[in-house]
Amino acid sequence: MAPLGLTTPARVGSERSVAIAVLAVLAAVSFLPVLLTPIPAMVDYPNHLARMYILSQSGTPDANPHYEVAWAFYPNLGMDLLVPQLARLMSVENATRLFLLLSQLLIVTGALLLEWVRKGRVHLAGFAALAFLYCLPFSWGFVNFEFGLGLALWGIAVYLMLAEGPWPLRLLANTLFVAALYAAHFFSLGIYGATLGLYELSRIHHPRIPYRVAAARLGALALPALVLFGIMQMTAGTIGSEGTSWFFGFKPVWPLRILNGYSLTASAVTGLALMIALLFAARRGVLKLEPTGIWLAIGFALLYLVIPSKLFGTSFADLRVIPAAALILPAFCSLSLPSPAWRMAALAAISGIILINLAIVLAVWLPYRADYAAMIQSFHKIDRGSRILVGDSGDNGDPPFADLTSYPMYYAPTLAVHYANAFVPNLFTEAGKQPVRAREAVRRLAIPYGGPVPSGLLTAIATRQPPADVPPFIRTWYLDYDYLYVLGPPAANPLPELLEVLDISERFVLYKIRRGS
Structure with a gap:
């Protein structure tokens, strides 16, 4: 936790140790549903x-x-490329489950790495990742998107790590991640590009960065994606089916529906409590976005408002922006609560949200073991x-x-x-x-x-x-x-x-x- 006022370094270190220990325990239990089913x-x-x-x-x-x-040259093939290879070493069922577990690990570790790159420490991102680990898009089973989003978090972190380094190394890393994200999931590539594009735009007004340098960095960022889209066009590749639809009436609903994929009540209560707490903290000045974070927050908000609900045949495109923002923005903000009591209360509150979501997931998933077994048994008839x-x-x-x-x-x-x-x-x-x-x-x-x-x-x-x-x-x-x-x-x-x-x-x-x- 961040020190404030006369809080001693020893006390701060103790609080951080408690927070990290709680985070580690929550992370361990959060993977249990995948391991048990x-x-x-x-x-x-x-x-x-x-x-x-x-x-x-x-x-x-x-x-x-x-x-x-x-096979054809199109995206959204994360599990299609990896699982058959894993199935050479284990059953297809276990290989598919391992892919899901790997996706969850990428989400959590990617959020942690991104925050560490920006702040030099782990503070908020790990708890945000666990709170959204079973959010609506993930519990629906959008596994390629989940894998791709985790990969995007790693790509964003690596890019920022190399942001002030030699440009050839940054271009190489960007090219590798763009290629991997294109294969994994197209929308995750979009999240990656939007985040880094907003990051580069936020640097334009920096007095030490000339406009031509900023333009060159943006061009180098976009170049690998443009090359891939050109290849896709030449090889008659596609991005899903035709079809774009807007359902603006759902946009006010999704933020209250997002946290839990199985219980509207739990999702609304925990989501509303979290939003009220964040707004209260922002108004009191204890939650602050750094300048780049403001650019990102505004960009994600606009993207959420303007993106269609169905894009290139992919449903719930706008809904997917919410967990992406929730996983990325904690790396660009700071939370400084006024006392140890407030910090422990905040830790207890976010831990409670994570555990409530996890309990609901287990309550749904575990009984389905018998239902799926009955379905498989019926196939023998x-x-x-x-x-x-x-x-x-x-x-x-x-x-x-x-x-x-x-x-x-x-x-x-x-x-x-x-x-x-x-x-x-x-x-x-x-x-x-x-x-x-x-x-x-x-x-x-x-x-x-x-x-x-x-x-x-x-x-x-x-x-x-x-x-x-x-x-x-x-x-x-x-x-x-x-x-x-x-x-x-x-x-x-x-x-x-x-x-x-x-x-x-x-x-x-x-x-x-x-x-x-």
Whole structure:
């Protein structure tokens, strides 16, 4: 903690030791959910795991017959490049989980390194990183973004470390990180570029830095990214699908929804308490942003306001700015509380927020071990090579107001692509994002990015009462698919003459589709 007034160096050193010890303990327990759960209960995670199986088994006798691997020069490939290599040494499941753990380690250590480079000590960044370790984008399972953001923190720290050094070394480091971030996740590259661009802009008014030097530094910063985009254009690479959408009504909501991905109440209470505490500290003058931090704070705020919610087919782009700012800004601010009592109270408060979030994560993830095991067991009742449709028995709502504790089951049936060599239309196969695509025979049925189909719609189609805008992939679902998973609490068989019950669990029902019905 920072000394103030007549506080003795010995007392300050003792307080810092306590804070570092608390930080170390919190960091250790914060990684427990990933270590204790074979399949972390994150919305997108089972879908990513299913794709890792396909990539790892491509070209082997166990390769899935419905999918093919198609690499191209596009970003968002962090886990797609690393996990199959790790799977040479361990199971695909463990390799994917190790990638998630590595992503979390990059987030925490990157935030710590960035603060150490700026201040020469660890103070605020570690607690901010742990508070946001299971924030909404991460608990949804945006694992490539999480990995890329952690890598971006390291890249920003290294760049700042070399900021006053020889320009060739700075250019080399920037080039390496730009290339790595482009491969890992495009939006993380954007965060890296925006942060360092704002940093360089904040130096323009420095009397010792001529404008031409500042312009040259900005040009050198942008050059590697421009070269990569040029190569992407020449090789017909893409960045996801077309589509840009703004949902301005959600922008005031996200800051209160961000801290916890599973509990709206806990997220709102802890987020509001944290914002009030920061505003109070700023008004009292004990929390201060350095000049570069002011540039960054204004830049992130403007970026959050103007960036679309959906950009290049990537959803929740604006939401991702919030954890990025929360991880970067602590390195550019100082907190000097007036007494040991205030410092210990602040330490207890942020520790409480971290532990509340962690307790909720464990409360959700641990029970899902049985649910995922039941889902995997049900795959043994499916003929290998079958086509499987996924429906939903209820209306879970849409983020940010939905009960996300049920969402980790959303993509669990996609694991059938491994356990039953099956085709599941919901597997992520979007060009520009994933190097896996459905083969020609089933491509018309694939949904590159989408969730379960409402069971009421499936019933209407089967009883010849479909709405006019039925998607092509389910227009004749009772003829195109062999099995149907209906997610949600078990309910009565809606089509007993067409569907035969094979398995029932607390969170799903598996049906076999009778041909000729």
